[in-house]
Amino acid sequence: MAYTIKDVAQTANVSTATVSRILNDQGGYSEKTKRKVLNVIQELDYYPSGIARGLTNKRTNTIGVLVPNLTSSLVTEFLDGIESVAHNIGSSVIVCHTESHGIKTMKYLQLLHEKRIDGLILASTVLKKEYYDYVEKMGVPVVLLSAYSEFPVPYVTANDYEAAYTGTKYLIQKGHKKIGMISGNKEEWIAGNLIPRVEGFKDALSDNNISFNESCIEYGKFSIDDGVTGLKHLLNRVPDLTAIFTENDEIGMGVLSAAYNSGIKVPEKLSVIGMDDINLCNFMSPPLTSVSLSHNEMAEKAANLMFKMINSDTEVSNCILDYQIIERQSVCSQ
Amino acid sequence: MAYTIKDVAQTANVSTATVSRILNDQGGYSEKTKRKVLNVIQELDYYPSGIARGLTNKRTNTIGVLVPNLTSSLVTEFLDGIESVAHNIGSSVIVCHTESHGIKTMKYLQLLHEKRIDGLILASTVLKKEYYDYVEKMGVPVVLLSAYSEFPVPYVTANDYEAAYTGTKYLIQKGHKKIGMISGNKEEWIAGNLIPRVEGFKDALSDNNISFNESCIEYGKFSIDDGVTGLKHLLNRVPDLTAIFTENDEIGMGVLSAAYNSGIKVPEKLSVIGMDDINLCNFMSPPLTSVSLSHNEMAEKAANLMFKMINSDTEVSNCILDYQIIERQSVCSQ
DNA sequence: TCATTATACGTAACCGGTTACGTAAATTAA
DNA sequence: TTAATTTACGTAACCGGTTACGTATAATGA
Numbered sequence: 001m002a003y004t005i006k007d008v009a010q011t012a013n014v015s016t017a018t019v020s021r022i023l024n025d026q027g028g029y030s031e032k033t034k035r036k037v038l039n040v041i042q043e044l045d046y047y048p049s050g051i052a053r054g055l056t057n058k059r060t061n062t063i064g065v066l067v068p069n070l071t072s073s074l075v076t077e078f079l080d081g082i083e084s085v086a087h088n089i090g091s092s093v094i095v096c097h098t099e100s101h102g103i104k105t106m107k108y109l110q111l112l113h114e115k116r117i118d119g120l121i122l123a124s125t126v127l128k129k130e131y132y133d134y135v136e137k138m139g140v141p142v143v144l145l146s147a148y149s150e151f152p153v154p155y156v157t158a159n160d161y162e163a164a165y166t167g168t169k170y171l172i173q174k175g176h177k178k179i180g181m182i183s184g185n186k187e188e189w190i191a192g193n194l195i196p197r198v199e200g201f202k203d204a205l206s207d208n209n210i211s212f213n214e215s216c217i218e219y220g221k222f223s224i225d226d227g228v229t230g231l232k233h234l235l236n237r238v239p240d241l242t243a244i245f246t247e248n249d250e251i252g253m254g255v256l257s258a259a260y261n262s263g264i265k266v267p268e269k270l271s272v273i274g275m276d277d278i279n280l281c282n283f284m285s286p287p288l289t290s291v292s293l294s295h296n297e298m299a300e301k302a303a304n305l306m307f308k309m310i311n312s313d314t315e316v317s318n319c320i321l322d323y324q325i326i327e328r329q330s331v332c333s334q
Numbered sequence: 335m336a337y338t339i340k341d342v343a344q345t346a347n348v349s350t351a352t353v354s355r356i357l358n359d360q361g362g363y364s365e366k367t368k369r370k371v372l373n374v375i376q377e378l379d380y381y382p383s384g385i386a387r388g389l390t391n392k393r394t395n396t397i398g399v400l401v402p403n404l405t406s407s408l409v410t411e412f413l414d415g416i417e418s419v420a421h422n423i424g425s426s427v428i429v430c431h432t433e434s435h436g437i438k439t440m441k442y443l444q445l446l447h448e449k450r451i452d453g454l455i456l457a458s459t460v461l462k463k464e465y466y467d468y469v470e471k472m473g474v475p476v477v478l479l480s481a482y483s484e485f486p487v488p489y490v491t492a493n494d495y496e497a498a499y500t501g502t503k504y505l506i507q508k509g510h511k512k513i514g515m516i517s518g519n520k521e522e523w524i525a526g527n528l529i530p531r532v533e534g535f536k537d538a539l540s541d542n543n544i545s546f547n548e549s550c551i552e553y554g555k556f557s558i559d560d561g562v563t564g565l566k567h568l569l570n571r572v573p574d575l576t577a578i579f580t581e582n583d584e585i586g587m588g589v590l591s592a593a594y595n596s597g598i599k600v601p602e603k604l605s606v607i608g609m610d611d612i613n614l615c616n617f618m619s620p621p622l623t624s625v626s627l628s629h630n631e632m633a634e635k636a637a638n639l640m641f642k643m644i645n646s647d648t649e650v651s652n653c654i655l656d657y658q659i660i661e662r663q664s665v666c667s668q
Numbered sequence: 669t670c671a672t673t674a675t676a677c678g679t680a681a682c683c684g685g686t687t688a689c690g691t692a693a694a695t696t697a698a
Numbered sequence: 699t700t701a702a703t704t705t706a707c708g709t710a711a712c713c714g715g716t717t718a719c720g721t722a723t724a725a726t727g728a
Binding site for chain 1: 713714715716717
């Protein structure tokens with residue numbers, strides 16, 4: 001195998017303790033021996049083993065990130081932000097693709113436990129009691145990204161209710177009266193009881209005296225595909241819709257695609273507004289108007305929060321970020 | 335901290351060796367003690383430390399994946415496939431976002447070296463000599479995904495040259511004579527000398543007696559943005575183009591977007607064909623015709639190859655996968 | 669000058685597992 | 699019945715680092 005600290009110590013005629021001290025800038029050695037040891041390290045091309053170091057240090061410089069999927073742009077943008085922060089701090093990230101699947105998620109948590117990760121970020125994941133109990137037991141800092149929880153786990157998220165309310169109101173202000181919504185999976189939210197984005201949608205309607213009918217909401221999952229099938233179902237049930245609010249941009253993209261393929265002009269015949277403001281919105285035809293939830297900031301905040309918890313063991317406070325409507329070309333006045 | 339194997343051994347009145355044997359199904363213990371130990375493990379909720387285990391085993395059950403970016407769909411689809419294979423085999427994957435940046439890449443390699451990963455996959459990355467020398471030194475199995483190399487490192491890729499040739503020929507057969515190309519970064523390929531997708535494009539033209547002019551190729555990077563700026567530059571230089579072949583689908587998406595915003599109808603006024611056939615192609619307006627390089631299969635093959643090398647230390651052969659044109663609606667006859 | 673303190677190390681235990689080797693007890697063979 | 703073999707463990711070294719503690723030497727102070 002590769003050289004060890006012992007090899008370095010021997011060839012440099014010092015003890016392993018000295019080598020270790022030099023490697024970690026701890027002082028307690030002369031300039032001369034430092035140079036000598038550093039030379040030997042270079043010559044042998046020695047790299048300390050993070051494994052061995054982790055064993056004593058109880059620090060692996062590795063964090064885990066649980067994501068419900070890897071094909072969603074929002075999620076990969078999260079991952080991107082987290083990875084960037086982690087790398088700057090000197091940590092690596094292990095990605096775990098849970099598929100929102102309970103058993104797979106638990107398996108991943110066990111795996112990360114065995115790997116002795118320093119911290120954990122759950123992105124766009126509903127924190128079930130089972131998960132909470134486990135991470136509690138693991139005893140590592142956890143933060144939720146784009147999710148909240150009744151359990152005492154810090155989260156970084158947007159005010160989904162308000163954002164959805166505002167997004168819907170935007171459509172109303174544009175003169176729309178027949179507005180539908182395509183939402184993600186209902187069951188995902190068992191924990192939260194309420195689906196905030198749906199509630200925001202409903203309340204915006206009723207506050208503006210627009211009659212609401214349950215059939216105006218279509219529930220699916222969160223992917224583009226769900227947008228295309230969602231639009232079909234929705235228009236079957238209520239054909240005179242003039243605007244659609246989608247729970248996220250992927251669904252919105254699906255709606256755009258389905259509309260194109262059905263010859264429904266957006267925005268002339270149908271206005272569409274998404275949520276999250278993922279980068280792809282800019283490049284749709286037409287560019288997709290969206291409620292931006294500053295998700296770049298969100299990911300970085302979450303990562304920074306987690307590292308702060310790792311380093312100082314202090315409790316940190318939740319963080320609710322701002323939202324903002326990014327007007328593009330998928331919505332027009334009625 | 336958490337319980338250790340010693341705690342388990344003590345409370346079960348056996349030695350740590352016995353506990354270890356039981357944990358690893360190695361035999362050499364009676365059913366009775368096995369049950370006893372297993373009970374204690376459950377009671378204490380003991381989980382062995384992967385770190386300690388890794389120290390003796392020289393196996394971390396962790397692999398590294400280097401990717402040039404995390405916002406490209408192709409790359410995340412790769413990542414998805416690799417993660418899936420790895421998880422089934424019981425390995426975790428560390429993502430490293432290199433931004434195609436030499437220094438950052440080297441830093442990551444060192445980090446992964448320190449972490450003592452079992453294997454490494456370089457996705458869509460040109461293997462510079464510097465990288466090769468380093469991974470050689472690391473002594474772990476490496477495989478290139480969607481890349482080739484003059485160095486003796488196994489790769490899994492498509493026949494880019496032929497695929498590009500065929501994609502271009504498809505446009506020609508549709509009657510197009512004024513065809514442009516938008517390619518990725520020229521400098522990326524220093525190592526390979528030739529840019530296979532560009533060569534395929536050129537050769538398809540000349541083999542079909544279509545005059546070729548260097549100004550018909552626009553070089554940028556690989557993102558959607560480069561597609562939009564690329565189209566503008568290209569049309570400035572040669573305005574009578576009727577078709578565009580893009581080095582990848584992201585660039586193709588950018589072209590679609592720029593065309594939409596400039597009022598250029600696709601495919602009526604401009605045909606566009608991409609490469610890779612990422613999932614998003616299906617949802618563009620219009621859906622983007624693309625040369626499919628079976629990248630799902632590619633990622634899985636690469637991962638399986640790597641694990642085979644990890645487990646058997648045998649040399650494996652390269653793998654060149656098939657391509658196929660997926661006709662959608664962004665190309666029409668001239 | 670001698671006592672005191674600081675500096676520059678070395679020794680060895682420890683982190684939490686794995687495993688080669690040794691041995692008493694149980695089983696089988698002769 | 700006794701010898702040979704197998705089974706079921708325990709002991710202790712080892713993986714490759716870190717670090718508490720001890721000590722000889724050098725530097726400082728009185």
